[in-house]
Amino acid sequence: MNYKSLELFFKPKSVAVIGASRNPEKIGYQLLKSLIEVGYNGEIYPVNPKADEILGLKAYPNMSSIKKPIDLAIIAIPAGGVPEVIREAGEIGVKCAIIISGGFKEVGGEGVKLEEEVKSIAKTYGIRIMGPNCIGVYDPHNNMDTLFLPRDRALRPKKGDIAFISQSGAMGVAFLDWMTMENIGLSCFVSYGNKADVDEIDLLEYLMHDEKSKVIAMYVEEITNGRRFIEVARKVSIIKPIVAIKAGRTMEGAKAVSSHTGALAGREDIVEAAFKKAGIIRAYDTHELFDYARALATGRIAQGDRIAIVTDGGGAGVMATDKLTDEKRGVGLKLAELKEETKNELKRCIPQFAIPHNPIDLTGNANPEMYKNVLEIVLKDENVDGIVVITLIHPPMMNEKIVDEVEEVYRKTSKPILVAATGGAPTQRVLRAFQERGIPSYPEVERAVKAMRCLVDRGRYLKKLRGDIH
């Protein structure tokens, strides 16, 4: 099937909500509310045989009675009724359906049969199915939101350029919420659940063509069609980076996956080899998924592994250096050796007692302008492939102007610059401001260093593809 057939999941001109409800405790109520609150600008048709109106919208007893074209059916009724609804949708020419309902393959037994029935009907009518057992789509660019969780409980990230697809709805929501907290922008989100039809492979293909998505983050527990997955992911990852958490990578984790979704997690060594072949960047711990994704979303890669560290805290500089250069507990990159010329220039703009070598410690006398001057000098140095900038906000002359000064330099270079600072609320404000300007920022120096490693790896990967090195 063509990736274009997925477009209606993200920008349908009209949607029918089957199982729409007036009861705020019901999924069919929250779902409708999310669509309204996100400002969906097509037609919405609530379907509920027992209501005339829901949330101010005229309700219909069934889809057939709507008598207008329906691009997308969103289904939130008990599993047993779903096959019939899909058949009705097929009869009136609906092209896509998101089946939110659970009670299919994931519960085993009858559920498996029910899912097969749905698949077969959908195939007959050529309807594309997302789910079942999923939470669907959130696309802030197209004002599309099928998440049945209230916006004040499950925060929605702002518009951005990171696509996120998740096999698990709960993990999806938790990550979206986390993205909001860290002020990371989203291009679109898909929870695809049991993947009766649309799976991660389809979505990767779709997202490859989605211009607003600069990077694809994914949470998966099971890769169904390994060979095809590698083939597609490899093609996609040349165009835009893919970062993935593959949960269930230990024997015990794999067992847990099987009871979570009935899926087979697959052997870790095979997954590892497959991801490598496909050019997928692997995230392990929770924070890594979006730490890496946001660094990669800048489109900047490191042309080599020689990194400079600029800091206003000596200790923080030492910790970043440890993480950077350690092969075992760190990322095994190199501390850039500054050229003599660079050192001489630096001497003129750092405090008198500071020593102009890498990590470059501006000391507690640092101020925003000093950062700008130093960064400009360091960026000219051909021995530097990327910079981790540590901006502790506590020194007396430091203030929020640091964001402007660093941004000014950032705009003039194509080398990667990642920011880090440790601290409480005032620090978090500065970090959010950096993120707002599109400069990735991290609450721990180690996280910035790990993200820099990603940009080095990405650079190596692209070079290898181009045949520069073998």
Add this chain to the structure above:
Amino acid sequence: MNYKSLELFFKPKSVAVIGASRNPEKIGYQLLKSLIEVGYNGEIYPVNPKADEILGLKAYPNMSSIKKPIDLAIIAIPAGGVPEVIREAGEIGVKCAIIISGGFKEVGGEGVKLEEEVKSIAKTYGIRIMGPNCIGVYDPHNNMDTLFLPRDRALRPKKGDIAFISQSGAMGVAFLDWMTMENIGLSCFVSYGNKADVDEIDLLEYLMHDEKSKVIAMYVEEITNGRRFIEVARKVSIIKPIVAIKAGRTMEGAKAVSSHTGALAGREDIVEAAFKKAGIIRAYDTHELFDYARALATGRIAQGDRIAIVTDGGGAGVMATDKLTDEKRGVGLKLAELKEETKNELKRCIPQFAIPHNPIDLTGNANPEMYKNVLEIVLKDENVDGIVVITLIHPPMMNEKIVDEVEEVYRKTSKPILVAATGGAPTQRVLRAFQERGIPSYPEVERAVKAMRCLVDRGRYLKKLRGDIH
């Protein structure tokens, strides 16, 4: 020297602030302000020859003119004037001095000589010196605060039971600020800078006897007297755990230390062996220091390595399992095998379609009461040495009552329970509430799992000391 001689740094009946200033841009102003704002309840004597009154307090031209007993002198004047001030302090019987001023050993040359002079004078008069080149003490239990950073820039943690000593003032402040954000309580903080006199060894001895400190966190770049350090730390760590970041552990990091403070970071293999011998728990990344410290501060240890995971998100449970059981990228603990009896009991209180095995997935139908019931059952199981409780807040029946329910169970057991949840502001509120009740909580499942490892290690260490295992 006796550890008791350090008491006056934390609870002096009177302090003189030498270099007190009316200029808000000066250290001597902020310092005085901090003392007032923290509610220091002894006598404060600002010393400044050019002022009659500072911040509403009568000022004195010098210490001799105060004519009243002074327990502690806090010195914030240019380095050159410090020896004379120490001599004056000695003459009038001051017992302790914190030298905030920089410009000593850390700048080399003349600074080294100046520091030697100060040491020699202090020795003559028997004055204990903290610093120079430090920010001194913050002790919320004794309303003591010599930090010269405004409270709205460098947030101060609440009262608690974690002591924190830091060689670096800047890292100290950054960590305090971080603790505030994560709602972690502090027993006292010391930045001891160049350690002309008081060093980490003295402080460990002092803190061993400090009842309000249940655990000691430390940031060090250099251990001066290795043999004595091991001896004291070993003695202390039997009584209360010590968690330490030793920065400068790579070759490049060690070089950076040397230009940061002029100190020798020491060979990593020696440090590693020394810490192990001393029973010190090592933290590497920024978050680990207080993640471990707060778990250890509960006083609970795991009697074995068999851990249960209770979750309302299948995916989060899988990720926690991966981290728990992975030897290479995780902590290499065991997923507890629940007894048949436990499983049977669990069946009665988890959702019908949920499977009663570890990780125990309460699914999106979880509610706070279900957590309580499940935890009570799991805690009875002798195969379980500790529990990681994942409380994603997004499922419809989850709410802040989860904190009460978990706490109720927590109070009735001595097994360690650590909480984790991923998400934005609403999640962070719940995590802070857990922390408020003394139940360690973490924003990532992996961080909780790593902290649990600490409690297993601590358990092993104490057992080994008691000769149970060899």
